[in-house]
Ligand SMILES: [Zn+2]
């Protein structure tokens with residue numbers, strides 16, 4: 044065997060050793076963990092560095108349709124550890140074309156969709172229809188209270204969202220962010236980004252997750268963590284009831300998977316998680332409140348099936 048050939052084989056063996064199975068065997072969560080809400084970072088290694096720090100094995104990279112080359116380079120370096128969900132400015136007429144192209148180019152979801160439009164307005168309706176047509180899930184950021192002056196609000200009118208679940212039965216919706224999680228309590232009335240205290244049973248989000256097969260909940264960010272932390276008596280039952288509908292994600296921006304760097308920039312309302320790794324915090328809450336088989340669904344199986352990860 045030629046030396047070059049040998050070195051090539053050694054490199055391939057090293058890449059294999061760096062597999063999902065090995066990462067899952069070494070992490071503290073007892074199995075593979077998929078983070079469905081991981082924004083693309085600069086450089087080939089930054090996303091993986093974060094994952095290794097918090098014990099996440101696989102990630103859905105949320106990135107613009109134009110980022111396809113960078114995504115492919117990361118996927119080549121870390122085979123079978125990353126899938127892509129694409130976004131584009133949905134207020135522009137070419138959004139449908141750009142996202143269709145991204146899916147043909149390998150994207151396995153649409154998201155994060157976060158724009159200053161109404162949840163049942165024409166721009167998002169186009170996207171709901173497109174997601175069904177392309178047969179990929181769509182991850183939407185719902186937020187009706189600003190975190191800082193000038194931020195604006197996103198996908199507003201969550202109270203009217205049920206009509207969208209009815210109108211687009213073939214669309215797989217993944218609900219995310221402040222309004223989606225605040226409405227888990229029946230007494231919410233847009234008074235705060237992240238309401239605290241006991242959850243009043245029978246909230247809109249809880250009801251929609253129960254009533255509509257096409258709605259999933261993304262547990263990421265301070266919004267998801269807060270909803271799971273504010274009323275421990277509620278949490279275990281909620282996770283058990285919706286064990287096939289809830290999906291782990293982090294939306295964490297810490298650098299190292301341990302809370303290093305800036306974790307909650309520009310969001311003073313989320314200060315409870317500053318200097319903490321959101322992924323690590325939410326996995327800890329899930330571990331506390333879910334049985335092992337439910338934990339596996341929330342952190343691996345549900346997301347794997349939704350994004351059709353092989
Ligand atoms: Zn978001």
Ligand SMILES: [Zn+2]
Pocket residue numbers: 093097295296297298299300301302319320321322323
């Ligand atoms: Zn983190």
